[in-house]
Amino acid sequence: MNVIFLTSIFLFFFRLTFKRVIKEASVGEFSCIPYILSFFSALIWTWYGLPVVSAGWENLTVASISAIGILFEFSFIIIYIWFAPRDKKKFVVLMVSLVLAIVGVTVFFSSFTIHGHHMRKLFVGSMGIVTSMSMYSSPLVAVKQVIKTKSVEFMPFYLSLFSFLTSLIWMIYGILGRDPYLTSPNCIGCFTGILQLVVYCIYSRCKKDEPPKTLNDVEKANNMEFITHS
Numbered sequence: 001m002n003v004i005f006l007t008s009i010f011l012f013f014f015r016l017t018f019k020r021v022i023k024e025a026s027v028g029e030f031s032c033i034p035y036i037l038s039f040f041s042a043l044i045w046t047w048y049g050l051p052v053v054s055a056g057w058e059n060l061t062v063a064s065i066s067a068i069g070i071l072f073e074f075s076f077i078i079i080y081i082w083f084a085p086r087d088k089k090k091f092v093v094l095m096v097s098l099v100l101a102i103v104g105v106t107v108f109f110s111s112f113t114i115h116g117h118h119m120r121k122l123f124v125g126s127m128g129i130v131t132s133m134s135m136y137s138s139p140l141v142a143v144k145q146v147i148k149t150k151s152v153e154f155m156p157f158y159l160s161l162f163s164f165l166t167s168l169i170w171m172i173y174g175i176l177g178r179d180p181y182l183t184s185p186n187c188i189g190c191f192t193g194i195l196q197l198v199v200y201c202i203y204s205r206c207k208k209d210e211p212p213k214t215l216n217d218v219e220k221a222n223n224m225e226f227i228t229h230s
């Protein structure tokens with residue numbers, strides 16, 4: 001559990017790009033969608049790991065780490081709302097409200113309508129797979145951007161590394177626990193993580209003499225992948 005905890009925390013840490021937002025007091029073209037999706041996924045997996053869905057505390061690790069993810073992602077969203085213009089504030093609040101409503105319906109439906117841990121895990125786990133797959137497949141667009149620009153500026157090495165390590169450890173955890181709902185999406189995560197690392201190694205030497213990127217340029221490129229899924 002300690003290894004899973006550490007890699008997950010490092011992944012959250014390296015996704016923290018809001019230092020620039022706070023410094024410039026502006027979100028620019030930066031999209032909050034990836035953090036909303038991560039928030040959604042963390043909520044679903046936290047519920048999945050609780051005894052109501054899983055048998056006893058067999059998935060305590062999933063619940064506890066996902067709960068920490070909720071705190072991180074919600075903090076990012078609050079910071080975004082604070083510095084975002086009025087129209088973007090409304091959009092984020094609407095999206096978060098929709099996510100909370102869906103999670104609320106999921107909790108109610110799986111608690112009072114579906115009986116038995118097996119069926120509850122099937123229902124909630126399937127939702128978890130969908131949310132995780134959407135996030136893990138998104139970096140493919142970032143890989144395309146790196147190949148196109150021949151620059152790894154928009155795909156940080158440590159973010160790619162810990163994305164791969166986190167997916168790998170969760171996949172192993174799912175295999176050992178014979179849990180297909182944890183194993184399947186993290187298999188995709190391992191593949192995309194390896195692909196990012198290979199592409200990084202190939203293009204990390206291809207540096208161009210370009211003027212420094214602005215916040216809008218960097219964040220827009222970093223989040224192109226998520227906008228395509230919105």
